[in-house]
Amino acid sequence: MSRNFAALLRVTCDRKMARRANKQLKRVCKKAHAQHKNVETVIQQQFDDQAKLEKRREKRRRQRKRKRMEQQEKEGDDKKEGNGREEEEETEDEADPFDDENYTVKQFEEEAERMRKKRMGTELDEDEREIRHLEAKLRKKGRKKGKKELEEENGDELDELEKAILGGGEND
Secondary structure, rough: OOOHHHHHHHHHOOOOOOOHHHHHHHHHHHHHHHOOOOOHHHHHHHHHHHHHHHHHHHHHHHHHHHHHHHHHHHHHHHHHHHHHHHHHHHEEEEEEEEOOOOOOOHHHHHHHHHHHHHHOOOEEEEHHHHHHHHHHHHHHHHHHHHHHHHHHHHHHHHHHHHHHHHHOOOOO
16 A cells, blocks of 8 residues: 655646646747747747757856956956055044044034034024914915904014014013
C-alpha cells in the first residue's frame, strides 16, 4: 500500500496546464499587439533558436553596459568626494562664527536678538493678515446689511480691534 507521493507532486492536472497555456497565449497576444505584428510571427520568433541566442546576447550587452555605467558613476562620485574633502578642510581652517570655541557670549546674544526680531516680524505679519481678513469679512457683512447699520457696527468693531492690537491685549 505504499504510494509514491513524489510522483503525484510532479503530475500536473489538465486544468492547470490549460490555465497556464491561456496565460501564455494572452502574454503573446499582448506582445504581438504592442509590436504591431501577427500572433503567429511572434510565436515563431519565440521558438526560433536564433532569437533565443540573440535575446541572451542583448541581455548580456545591457548588463555589461549598466555595470560599466555604475562603475563610472562610482568612480566619478569618489573623485567628487575627494575634491569635497579638500574644500571642507579649507573651510575648517577659517573662523566659523557658529563654532563653540570661537562663539562668544556677545555673538550668541546678537544671534538671539536677530532671531527674536525675525519671529516678532512674522507674528506681526500674521496679525496684519488676520486684521485684513476680519475687515474684509466686515465689508462683506455690510453689503448684506444696510449702510446705516454698517457704519454703526463697523466703527465699534474696528475700534475694538485697534484697542486689542495697539493696547497689547489689555482689558479696560
